[in-house]
Each structure stands twice: as structure tokens, then as C-alpha cells.
Amino acid sequence: MSDLYYIDTHVHLNDEKLLIHLDEVINDALNNGVKKMFIVGWDKESSEKALELAHKYDFCYAIIGFHPCNIKGYTDVEYNWLDEHLSDEKVVALGEIGYDFHWDTTTKEEQDIAFIKQLDLAVKHKLPVSIHSRDASQVTFDVLSAYSEKLVGGVLHSYSGSVELAKEYTKKGFILGISGPLTFKNARVNKEVVKEIDLKFLVTETDSPYLTPHPYRGKENGPKYIPLILKEIADIKNLDESICQEEIIKNVKRVFGV
Ligand SMILES: [Zn+2]
Secondary structure (H helix, E strand, C coil), X not given: CCCCCEEEEEECCCCHHXXXXXXXXXXXXXXXXXXXXXXECCCHHHHHHHHHHHHHCCCEEEEECCCHHHCCXXXXXXXXXXXXXXXXXXXXXXXXXEEECCCCCCCHHHHHHHHHHHHHHHHHHCCCEEEEEECCHHHHHHHHHHHCCCCCCEEECCCCCCHHHHHXXXXXXXXXXXXXXXXXXXXXHHHHHXXXXXHHHEEECCCCCCCCCCCCCCCCCCHHHHHHHHHHHHHHHCCCHHHHHHHHHXXXXXXXXX
């Protein structure tokens, strides 16, 4: 029997779309060899749900934190809750946190404060961070660079930046989360990133229910599709899928400890 399996390092099983048929979503994932799933929160409520599911299922872990679009009105009440729950045994990282200038729900200043507060909590709890960055690549990099010495690690979730920036991140010890868009025919830059960056800096994720890979684009995404993303990585790197699986299992252990 082989010890190889697939890992979804960023999935929103706590999203209403997946919750309504969670048994099916989980069974499909397990039947496709996906044996570890990191459920990611975006606000207090979804983080609570992530914790609840992580305690219900052995193979699920929680990443809890507050997304830059969801921090409006958050006070010490929410941040103290986060601080308390980061020591939970099923929490493997703090996230998803970062910057998002695509939506207009929060100001840059509000996002700065929330990001810094949560980076400080990650340092305090010696946890890696799961980073969301949209239309904000430079400022995200600048803040993370300043924290790279103090942080135990971090993943650029669903990385979609340039090869140059990816190299700068890996030099500072960060890793990249590779998701469904890699499988799109026109994903030239994503493919170049996977080609150029050493496998030891890559992990797989779906970001379900979003970012469904080819050929299911337009349908709901699920952790069951991780094998499609891994196969694309193996094809681009011209390596056996089993070698990629083994390496990604190692990377996840190194960064997230499970
Ligand atoms: Zn996400």
C-alpha cells in the first residue's frame, strides 16, 4: 500500500455552498485520495465553523482569522477570541489575512491595522500565516518582508503574481499555494511560476467553492479536484506525480506541522 495522498491546504468547507452537502463533498474528496483538508475562516463566524468541523473530522484542520474585507467594526472582542482559539490543537495556521483592494468594504488603513494585529498574533502563537492578496501585491510583500524574520512561515494562498515576486517570497521562506487557475489554458504566468519555483516551495489547494479547475470551470469546486492540480504541476515540472505528492506532503509537514 502506498503512503501517498493528496492535501487541500485551503478549502472553505465552512462556506454555505459546501455545508449544505458536506457529506458528499467530503466523501468525494476521500474517494479521490484527498486525506487532509485545511478549512479556512474569513471572519469570526466562519472561523468558529472551521474549528467545529476540524474537531468533528480527524482529517480536517482549521486555519482561523479575519479576511481584509471582513474586519469592519471588529474590536478587541473578536481579536481576543482569535487569540484564545489559536492555541486550539486543530489550528495549523492563522488566516486568511492580508490585503484586498478589489472590493470597497474596508479602507487601506483598516486593513493595515487588522493585518498587523493578526501577524503579531501569529508570531505570538508561533503559527504560520495563510495570506490573501488581491490587487495589492507590493504592499503585501512589503509588510510580509518586514515580518519574515519573526514569522515561523507562511503561504501565499492561490498565488497569482509574477515569477520575480515568487522568487522574492521563497527567498524569505514563504511558500506558494497552487490552485485551479493553473489548469486554465491561458494561465501563462501561473504555469511559469510552477516551472521556475522549486517544488519544495509549493503546496496544493482548491479554495473551494471558488476557482474550479479545468475541465469543470463554471461548476462548484471541491477538494476532490486536488488531483487535477497536482497532475498539472507534475506535467509542467516533467516529474512523476508520486514524486510531487511526496514532496508536497513533506512541505505541508514542514510548514504546518501535520
Ligand atoms: Zn479562500
